[in-house]
Each structure stands twice: as structure tokens, then as C-alpha cells.
Amino acid sequence: xxxxxxxxxxxxxxxxxxxxxxxxxxxxxxxxxxxxxxxxxxxxxxxxxxxxxxxxxxxxxxxxxxxxxxxxxxxxxxxxxxxxxxxxxxxxxxxxxxxxxxxxxxxxxxxxxxxxxxxxxxxxxxxxxxxxxxxxxxxxxxxxxxxxxxxxxxxxxxxxxxxxxxxxxxxxxxxxxxxxxxxxxxxxxxxxxxxxxxxxxxxxxxxxxxxxxxxxxxxxxxxxxxxxxxxxxxxxxxx
Amino acid sequence: xxxxxxxxxxxxxxxxxxxxxxxxxxxxxxxxxxxxxxxxxxxxxxxxxxxxxxxxxxxxxxxxxxxxxxxxxxxxxxxxxxxxxxxxxxxxxxxxxxxxxxxxxxxxxxxxxxxxxxxxxxxxxxxxxxxxxxxxxxxxxxxxxxxxxxxxxxxxxxxxxxxxxxxxxxxxxxxxxxxxxxxxxxxxxx
Numbered sequence: 397x398x399x400x401x402x403x404x405x406x407x408x409x410x411x412x413x414x415x416x417x418x419x420x421x422x423x424x425x426x427x428x429x430x431x432x433x434x435x436x437x438x439x440x441x442x443x444x445x446x447x448x449x450x451x452x453x454x455x456x457x458x459x460x461x462x463x464x465x466x467x468x469x470x471x472x473x474x475x476x477x478x479x480x481x482x483x484x485x486x487x488x489x490x491x492x493x494x495x496x497x498x499x500x501x502x503x504x505x506x507x508x509x510x511x512x513x514x515x516x517x518x519x520x521x522x523x524x525x526x527x528x529x530x531x532x533x534x535x536x537x538x539x540x541x542x543x544x545x546x547x548x549x550x551x552x553x554x555x556x557x558x559x560x561x562x563x564x565x566x567x568x569x570x571x572x573x574x575x576x577x578x579x580x581x582x583x584x585x586x587x588x589x590x591x592x593x594x595x596x597x598x599x600x601x602x603x604x605x606x607x608x609x610x611x612x613x614x615x616x617x618x619x620x621x622x623x624x625x626x627x628x629x630x631x632x633x634x635x
Numbered sequence: 636x637x638x639x640x641x642x643x644x645x646x647x648x649x650x651x652x653x654x655x656x657x658x659x660x661x662x663x664x665x666x667x668x669x670x671x672x673x674x675x676x677x678x679x680x681x682x683x684x685x686x687x688x689x690x691x692x693x694x695x696x697x698x699x700x701x702x703x704x705x706x707x708x709x710x711x712x713x714x715x716x717x718x719x720x721x722x723x724x725x726x727x728x729x730x731x732x733x734x735x736x737x738x739x740x741x742x743x744x745x746x747x748x749x750x751x752x753x754x755x756x757x758x759x760x761x762x763x764x765x766x767x768x769x770x771x772x773x774x775x776x777x778x779x780x781x782x783x784x785x786x787x788x789x790x791x792x793x794x795x796x797x798x799x800x801x802x803x804x805x806x807x808x809x810x811x812x813x814x815x816x817x818x819x820x821x822x823x824x825x
Contacts, residue, residue: 522814522822535818535825565659565820566652571813574806598645621641 398462399426401554401585402447402478407456409439409446409609416442417453418609426553429586429600431617433593433631439609440589441483441558448473448480448556477505479547483559485539487546489531493523496531496542497549504551510582511548519575520545537568544575554585561590573599593631597621605630637784639699639791640772643691647764649809650687653679654757656812656820661753664746669817669825671746673739678812680735684728686805687760692721695767698790699775707778713770720763731756 402424409417417439424430434440445451447458449470458466460476474480488496497516503509517524520541526534534542540560547555557576561569573595580586580599590596597603597617605613605620607630613620620626657679663669700714734752738745779787799806818825 521810525814535822537813537818537822565656566648567656567813567816567821570649570652571810574809594644594648598641 400424400462401426401428401460403457403459404443404447404453405457405459407443407446407453407458409442409451409453411442411451416609417446419456420606420609420611422447422604422611424554424585424587427583427585428602429580429588431593431596431600431603432587432589432606433591433596433603434606435591435631438606440606442609443606444480444556444558444587444589448478474550475505477551477553478556479550479552479554480556481543481547481558481560483562485536485543487531487534487539487542492528492530493534493542494527496546497523500546501549502551505553508551511551513549516545516548519548519578537564537572540564540568540572541575544572544579548579552584554587555579556587556589558589559591560588561592561595569595591631593620593627637776638788639784640775642791643695643699643767643772646687646691647768650683650691650760650764653682653812654760656816657753658757659820660816661750663817663820665750671738672815672817673735675812675815675823676735678808678815680728680732682805682808682812683756684725684732685808688724688728690805692724694791696721698787699771702779702783702787703771703775706780706783707774710771710774710778713766713774717763717766717771720759727756727759 400423402422404420404422407417407420407422408415420439420443422443432440432443442451446453446456449458449465449468449472453466456466457464458468458473460468460473460478465473465476488499491499497513501513517527522538523541523545526538531539531542544555544557544560560576561572564572569592576586576588577599586600588596588600593603597620600617603613603615603617603620604611605626612630613626660669660672660675664671696718700718703710704714731749731752734745734749738749813821815821815823817823
């Protein structure tokens with residue numbers, strides 16, 4: 397039995413007349429961690445959204461556990477054990493921390509309930525201290541922790557973090573990376589979109605670099621770290 | 636890049652995050668936006684004292700610098716400079732600690748001294764890490780042999796996550812700092 401979780405094949409996505417993704421192939425297996433990197437506007441978030449049905453690719457196919465989900469609605473794809481933590485967090489600000497977490501609680505695809513409310517509290521003790529606070533009362537870092545905690549409450553097999561530390565102070569970002577590293581150890585497959593290549597390649601075993609909607613690198617994180625020229629060429633600032 | 640240099644990079648990121656936080660908090664006090672929190676300062680100083688000074692620097696001296704010293708005459712003056720900086724690291728952090736105690740005892744009058752000590756420490760540490768990353772790392776990659784790297788990597792990998800501490804104590808300290816540091820530097824009340 398294949399352990400493939402999510403695949404995008406030959407994806408072409410457009411925003412109006414702008415051709416954003418140029419035939420991208422993507423795949424992630426159970427338990428794998430992929431650092432998805434590239435400068436701004438290279439198609440990282442569009443790739444994620446194309447596979448989740450948030451944006452419709454014009455050509456290509458999306459497979460979840462081998463089944464065709466190209467035309468599936470986003471909620472159907474999510475029900476296949478895929479949790480998406482988007483840029484901008486998107487918590488329910490009028491609900492409390494507890495309510496935000498409990499409303500997303502559900503068993504995983506195989507009925508697993510490894511991530512309970514208590515376990516999320518243990519992972520993010522800070523949220524425990526703010527449990528009855530409204531979402532609007534949380535700082536940016538707390539909101540990000542709540543968003544990840546909420547994603548875990550769905551007992552996912554795949555967690556997708558899109559710019560999880562964007563705009564956060566370095567201390568908070570370090571703490572979030574530390575926690576994500578612990579989550580990775582539980583065997584949840586993870587796609588991390590982030591500009592901090594050092595942090596994400598230390599968490600993920602595989603790395604992909606997108607440039608202008610095409611994959612220019614797909615290999616091990618060790619390989620990319622061993623090749624500073626590649627990092628400078630495709631991820632360096634001002635070049 | 637070799638595993639051990641990767642680990643040093645990761646450790647530098649943690650040190651940089653802590654120093655960035657300390658600098659921002661001191662700037663917030665100067666602007667009147669924040670009040671001094673001595674529990675937070677003590678925790679940050681304890682972290683800098685215990686982790687970079689007592690875990691990170693000795694590891695560099697003992698393995699990376701020791702091997703490179705044998706392989707590259709070109710690296711010698713830089714290694715000697717960095718080792719000298721490691722030797723005075725403890726005294727430098729004690730200066731920050733003393734300035735903080737003075738600030739706590741004398742109130743606002745002690746702020747300038749504390750700010751100066753923090754700035755001096757951070758600038759020296761930035762310069763030190765830059766020298767390591769831009770001068771020592773390239774020399775190490777150029778001159779160290781596969782056998783050298785095997786020894787260094789083994790030593791670093793056996794102690795891959797020094798930030799955690801034997802009983803998770805450094806990790807707890809880091810989390811405590813993140814939780815009490817005022818937003819937006821940390822998660823505490825801003």
C-alpha cells in the first residue's frame with residue numbers, strides 16, 4: 397500500500413491572465429517533512445492553495461491518498477486528515493481560546509484521537525493560561541499558537557504551516573519552531589512554507605525551492621544545507 | 636554544510652533571538668513604553684550565562700577550533716582572538732549582571748549603566764558570531780579533512796540539543812522567557 401498522502405501533478409494555476417504555477421509536481425508521504433521555500437511571489441502559497449482546492453488549477457491533478465481530489469471542495473480535502481494553518485492565522489476572534497480549540501476537535505481519518513484538548517494544552521502551556529480569553533485579546537504569537545493547536549485538534553496526518561512565524565519576534569519564532577519540531581517527532585507529515593531556511597531545513601528532511609512557479613530544487617535538507625550557493629541564488633536577498 | 640556547522644548556526648540563531656529580545660526590551664524602557672521586569676532580566680541573563688557561555692563556546696573551543704588550529708596557520712590569529720573572547724565571556728556577562736543589580740537597587744538612575752552594559756555585551760557577541768560565521772566557517776570548510784569532520788560532527792551530534800539541558804531545564808527557561816517577555820518581543824503583557 398502506498399504511503400503517499402498528497403500529490404499535485406503537472407499543476408498549472410492562474411490568477412486571471414497571470415500564469416503562476418508552471419506544471420509543478422509535488423508529493424508528500426506519511427511522516428515526511430518538507431520545507432517549501434522561495435522568495436516572495438514564487439508560488440509557494442498558491443501551490444498549497446491549489447492542492448487544497450482554495451484556488452483551482454487550470455490543468456493538472458490533485459491526489460489525496462491516491463484518490464482524485466482535483467475538483468473536491470476544500471472541506472472534503474481537509475476531512476482527509478489535512479490541516480492547514482494559513483498566513484494571517486484566521487482564528488475566531490469572538491470566541492475564547494477554549495472555544496476555538498473545541499470547535500475543531502474531531503477524530504483523524506483512522507479514528508485516531510491522539511491530539512486531545514489536554515495534549516494541546518501540554519504542548520502550548522501558554523494557551524492554558526489564556527484559556528478563557530477571547531481571540532481578540534491574544535498577541536500575534538499566541539494567535540499563531542492557537543491556530544496550530546486548533547489544527548492539531550483535527551488529529552491530522554498532514555499539517556501545512558504557511559508562513560507560521562511571519563511577523564513574529566525572533567524569540568517567539570524560536571519557540572514555535574521548537575514546538576513544531578516536537579510535533580514532527582509524533583510522526584505527523586508536515587509542509588512548512590517559510591523564509592527562514594535555516595530553521596525549516598533543520599526541522600524537515602526534504603526541501604523544495606520554487607522560482608517563478610517552477611520547482612528548481614527538490615532534494616534532502618542535508619543537500620540544500622551543503623550547497624550555500626543554491627541558497628544564495630534562489631533564496632538570498634537582493635540577488 | 637557539515638552537521639556541526641549546522642548546529643552552531645542553529646545555536647547562533649537562538650543566541651541572536653535572545654539578544655534581539657533583550658535589546659528591544661531595553662529600548663522599550665528607554666522610550667517609556669515598558670517598565671523594567673527584573674525577573675525577566677534575571678532569566679535572560681541566566682540563559683545567556685548558562686547556554687551560550689557554558690555550553691556553546693566550550694564546544695567550539697574543544698572540537699572545531701582545536702582541529703582547525705592543527706590544519707590552518709591562516710586561521711590561527713582568528714582562533715586566538717575568538718578563544719580569548721570566549722575566556723572573557725564569563726566576565727562580560729557578570730558585568731551585565733552587576734549593572735542589572737545596580738539598576739534594581741537604584742531605580743531609574745541605574746538604567747543608563749544597564750543599557751550600556753547590555754549594548755556592549757550584545758555588540759561584542761554579534762561581532763564574535765559574525766567572525767565565526769564569515770571567517771572561521773569558510774576556513775574550516777576549506778582546511779578540515781573528512782576525518783576531522785567525522786570527529787567534530789560526532790562530538791556535536793552527541794550533544795545536538797544543548798539548549799534543552801540534561802533535564803530540559805534550558806528549554807523550560809527559554810519558554811519562561813518567551814512567556815513573560817512583553818509583547819511583541821514575547822507573549823507577556825505589552
